[in-house]
Amino acid sequence: MEWKGRRQSDNIEDRRGDPSGGLGGRNPFGRGGGFSFPSGGGVGRRGGGLSIGTIIFLVVIYLIFKAMGVDLLQVMEGGGSMDGAGGSGYSQSESSPQAPANDEMTAFVRTVLAETEDTWHGIFQSQGKDYEEPRLVLFSGQTQSACGFASAATGPFYCPGDHKVYLDTAFFQELSDRFGASGDFAEAYVIAHEVGHHVQNLLGILPKFNEARQRMSEADANKMSVRVELQADCFAGIWGKFTQQKGILDAGDLEEALNAAQQIGDDTLQKRSQGYVVPESFNHGTSAQRMRWFKRGFDSGQLSACDTFSNPI
Template identity: 60%
Template sequence: MQWKGRRQSDNIEDMRGSGGGFSGGGLRFPGGGFPGGGGRRGGGLSIGGLIVVGLALWFLGINPLVLLDGSMGGGSSLGGGSAAIERPRAGDRDEMRDFVATVLGDTEDTWTEIFKAEGKRYTAPPLVLFSGQIRSACGFASAASGPFYCPNDGKVYIDLAFYDELQQTFDAPGDFAQAYVIAHEVGHHVQDLLGVLPAFNERRQSLGQAQANALSVRVELQADCYAGVWGHYAEKKGLLERGDLEEALNAATQIGDDAIQKRTQGYVVPESFNHGSSAERKRWFKIGFDTGDAGSCDTFSSAKL
């Protein structure tokens, strides 16, 4: 991926080396589930018919951001934990920080233009770098939680040590695979701005676990599709190199619920999926990538994933 020398976002909060990186005053939420943002951000953006999607979510809403052991979900669902890896202190410049800032900056440019075409304004999420553990407005999380998006403060969180696990444990190397992770979390922010996540939070408590899991899959697949939309525009800008798309598709395959369950427990339990199978995640990323159209990311009205 051709990322060096491009604009870097200044919307980075570097909390590494800050002794735990406490951010905000969030506490664990009783009973787990999505510590939702309520109606804090407006919905109704009609990108490619997403008003219809929003209305569907109002009736079918469910928490897609399942808390794991009291920490935030809604991330890339890569599971597992990694040992804390020493990283530069807060404020230090390093190549991985530059990479993350560049990818974030490009998502800002892409989504700003998409929203502008609909007569709307895109508000970009800050990205918080942390090491080891963090307390966000959604509660406490550790590096084992993986990257996540918190709707209560509208921020994306990532411990850069996660990328080592992505490559070593999940066999998903490559800078475009790493960029896909960021773009997926930004996809959750887009859902928040569209009113998708507040609708889920409003309705989630009335659903059983099976319904919750099934609809969580659709939310996560939409975030994958949004990541693909960003990838489409990155390719148009000439940022992608040979093999980059394959890196992202491989990452989507490796982090499917079925692949993770096979790796961790040796068998698959489809009814427990909450992020989507390998085939589904790969397919929806590719739909967004091929079309570049956010309206193509309607995972909710699809009769068959």
């Protein structure tokens, strides 16, 4: 992909190295949460509460720090200092988005995001609509979103609550080393897929899905989630089509994206991790489905070709 020297997006929020990243939150993959690019891991749901022994232990720790002049409650809320000397201890309320680092990976992400902006502005304008550009958050290890707390194990995801795409760029190395899906266009596909979820949000598709799945069983919600994810793959394919028309794709780029789609299909991931598949637990689609819908968007370049809700998948 000939991406160097092209326009770069300013809609980047760089949180790498942000010490507030570990402040808690809920699993973004609960009902109504974010939409992730599968990493083979994921954030598990925690069950149960704190034991009496744990509560007693926490109270003792709190009293010890209180005697030392440190109010842990204020620190946790971002209003106190842990340095005990009246210094300017870090608080989340004092943080602000950092300027994106000037490195090649950041430049690549900014360029791909800019290309998605150009594509979707054009498509929305052709329909008499305005395209609202999403922001992309670069983080390292863990971060907080309007959908809750997420770690690198979550994989890239889109949060409809704040209209942001979240990306730990270390995932690109994992995509290559662990999944065997290397190449810049494979990485671009990841970004375009999450931007595809943003497009779904603007079109009202995600709000309807989030409302409907509150009333669904887990099995039915998984089936509907597959259709949502395959449509995001198809939207990523549309972006790929417009990128091809600009003449900036290299030979083999399409194959890179299709290989990435194949490697992160639910069936392939489950076979790799546990040796067998459980179809009723699929929530992103099989390898064949993901490849087919990306290619459908790529071949057509049309939103109408991406109706995964009315057509067989």
